[in-house]
Amino acid sequence: MNARMNDRGVEPMSNERSDAMVPDEIVEILMVDDRPENLLALEATLESPSYRLVGKTSGEDALRYVLNSDLRRLALILMDVQMPGMDGYETAMLMRERKELRQVPIIFITATYKSKTNVKQGYFSGSIDYIFKPFDPDVLRWKVENFVSMYRHQRELKLKNALLVQRNQEIERVNQRLLEAERELLLHQKVLEQMVEARTKQLREANQEIYQSQRRFRTMFYTNPNMIAIRRVHDGKYLDVNDAWEKTSGYNVEQMNALGGDALRIRSSEKSELGSRQIEYVTSKGETRQGLLSTQMLEVNDEACELIVITDISERVALQKHLNRLDRLNLIGEMAAGIAHEIRNPMTTIQGFLQMWRKSEQPLPREHIDLMLSELLRANSIITEYLSLAGNKESHFAVHAMADIVDSILPLLQAVAVMAEKQVTVVHEAKDVLLRVDEKEMRQVLLNLSKNGLEAMQPGGLLTIRTYTDGGEAVIDVKDEGPGIPEADLAKLGTPFFTTKDHGTGLGLALCYSIIERHQGSIAVASGSLGTVFSVRLPIYRPTDGEAEQAAAHGAARSEDD
Numbered sequence: 253m254n255a256r257m258n259d260r261g262v263e264p265m266s267n268e269r270s271d272a273m274v275p276d277e278i279v280e281i282l283m284v285d286d287r288p289e290n291l292l293a294l295e296a297t298l299e300s301p302s303y304r305l306v307g308k309t310s311g312e313d314a315l316r317y318v319l320n321s322d323l324r325r326l327a328l329i330l331m332d333v334q335m336p337g338m339d340g341y342e343t344a345m346l347m348r349e350r351k352e353l354r355q356v357p358i359i360f361i362t363a364t365y366k367s368k369t370n371v372k373q374g375y376f377s378g379s380i381d382y383i384f385k386p387f388d389p390d391v392l393r394w395k396v397e398n399f400v401s402m403y404r405h406q407r408e409l410k411l412k413n414a415l416l417v418q419r420n421q422e423i424e425r426v427n428q429r430l431l432e433a434e435r436e437l438l439l440h441q442k443v444l445e446q447m448v449e450a451r452t453k454q455l456r457e458a459n460q461e462i463y464q465s466q467r468r469f470r471t472m473f474y475t476n477p478n479m480i481a482i483r484r485v486h487d488g489k490y491l492d493v494n495d496a497w498e499k500t501s502g503y504n505v506e507q508m509n510a511l512g513g514d515a516l517r518i519r520s521s522e523k524s525e526l527g528s529r530q531i532e533y534v535t536s537k538g539e540t541r542q543g544l545l546s547t548q549m550l551e552v553n554d555e556a557c558e559l560i561v562i563t564d565i566s567e568r569v570a571l572q573k574h575l576n577r578l579d580r581l582n583l584i585g586e587m588a589a590g591i592a593h594e595i596r597n598p599m600t601t602i603q604g605f606l607q608m609w610r611k612s613e614q615p616l617p618r619e620h621i622d623l624m625l626s627e628l629l630r631a632n633s634i635i636t637e638y639l640s641l642a643g644n645k646e647s648h649f650a651v652h653a654m655a656d657i658v659d660s661i662l663p664l665l666q667a668v669a670v671m672a673e674k675q676v677t678v679v680h681e682a683k684d685v686l687l688r689v690d691e692k693e694m695r696q697v698l699l700n701l702s703k704n705g706l707e708a709m710q711p712g713g714l715l716t717i718r719t720y721t722d723g724g725e726a727v728i729d730v731k732d733e734g735p736g737i738p739e740a741d742l743a744k745l746g747t748p749f750f751t752t753k754d755h756g757t758g759l760g761l762a763l764c765y766s767i768i769e770r771h772q773g774s775i776a777v778a779s780g781s782l783g784t785v786f787s788v789r790l791p792i793y794r795p796t797d798g799e800a801e802q803a804a805a806h807g808a809a810r811s812e813d814d
Contacts, residue, residue: 280327281400323352333374484557528546531562546563597700598631600703651688653686654685661698665706672706681719694771715730725789774788774789
């Protein structure tokens with residue numbers, strides 16, 4: 253071997269810092285295995301004057317090495333999976349967090365972790381290959397040689413790219429000098445033109461204005477991408493048409509005059525921007541196209557003429573029709589996803605009650621059956637609403653006590669929580685607060701937020717629903733004990749189709765935000781390592797005396813039913 257490991261498995265790094273690398277330059281291979289005899293076997297297999305083999309006996313030692321070393325010549329990492337302390341999977345994932353190591357290939361070598369799940373975990377952790385012990389030395393050498401070859405090829409490409417950048421800079425400097433020379437040439441040319449102009453001043457002054465005017469007009473006329481024609485007013489004869497007119501319509505000036513009248517069979521459809529008219533016209537091939545028609549009066553050889561300009565918009569009209577169709581298809585897709593999401597909540601509740609009944613083998617209480625029936629009716633009403641395609645959903649606002657709305661969903665949440673070995677508790681700090689809301693929609697919001705919180709927690713977690721007032725507003729907090737939401741994802745909450753779940757639709761929170769906005773409220777989110785709190789803030793309803801008595805009676809009746 254060209255370089256040997258010391259007693260710590262670390263060889264001092266070279267002071268050489270050159271980024272350039274010739275094809276035969278020594279490369280580093282990091283070997284990580286908790287058994288010294290395995291490291292010696294790898295060393296004996298891979299011994300080569302082209303390699304500098306560095307051995308480490310633990311994941312921690314390997315991490316310290318890559319943190320404190322120059323990694324520009326590190327071509328490959330061979331790592332054992334099963335090691336005391338930090339295993340190979342965790343070591344590989346931590347290495348991938350360092351930018352310099354993201355492109356370094358990692359090969360896992362193991363004698364025990366051979367299942368498909370272990371192999372998948374290895375690839376997920378950042379490995380590029382998996383070798384099982386006992387390994388074939390020839391196969392290992394072949395793989396290592398190929399990875400080293402790829403590494404050297406990449407370094408060679410980087411060197412060539414640096415040379416290319418250098419050459420581009422040189423070309424840029426040459427171009428700059430050429431530009432300066434061109435400016436000098438233009439300056440000399442301008443001086444010469446001024447000298448010629450001075451000598452021919454009398455003739456130029458007599459013809460300059462007419463010449464420039466004609467030149468500009470002809471350039472604009474013949475090179476314009478729009479269809480342009482000049483027609484005499486008194487007899488309707490076409491004097492000239494431009495190239496775009498001939499190419500698009502298929503008629504030249506002689507054919508236009510021979511056909512007479514309206515050769516293009518123009519039909520005006522509607523007024524458009526800047527006084528132009530949207531029209532339909534027919535080409536010589538019988539194709540009907542769309543355009544914007546505008547006209548302007550002018551004089552040609554002391555005769556009144558009409559300047560006709562047609563901007564062809566056929567492709568734009570066709571594209572607009574296609575976009576409208578895509579919008580309709582997108583709306584249908586969003587509505588279908590919305591149906592599936594809104595029906596899933598009541599179905600989950602019913603499933604929880606039925607599973608409780610199957611485990612307990614006791615008859616379900618009547619109130620539970622009533623709740624299941626109401627959820628089935630709610631799912632049916634959702635389907636009916638979407639099938640009717642009646643536009644925006646109409647909300648049925650009524651006055652309800654905030655505490656009653658929360659209590660009405662408590663049995664449903666407890667059923668779901670019991671099946672998941674979790675707990676739900678409700679804390680009312682403001683029982684007499686009234687809200688003017690759609691009760692079904694508010695239940696939907698609270699069920700969505702609570703269900704998300706339950707799914708975010710591990711078994712044994714506690715979901716807390718707290719009602720109180722703050723700053724003249726009613727507040728309902730839904731707090732879970734989950735791992736929290738990443739800060740980068742907080743700003744995306746409520747965006748349609750954005751979800752952090754593996755099987756979520758990304759519509760639940762979007763629907764919640766839409767419902768609360770319709771109720772002139774807001775949703776605030778606070779998240780950390782100890783859990784997440786969704787705070788629903790709604791305006792407090794101030795009832796008349798009669799409405800207050802009615803609400804109090806309704807609350808008392810509901811308490812007796814409970």
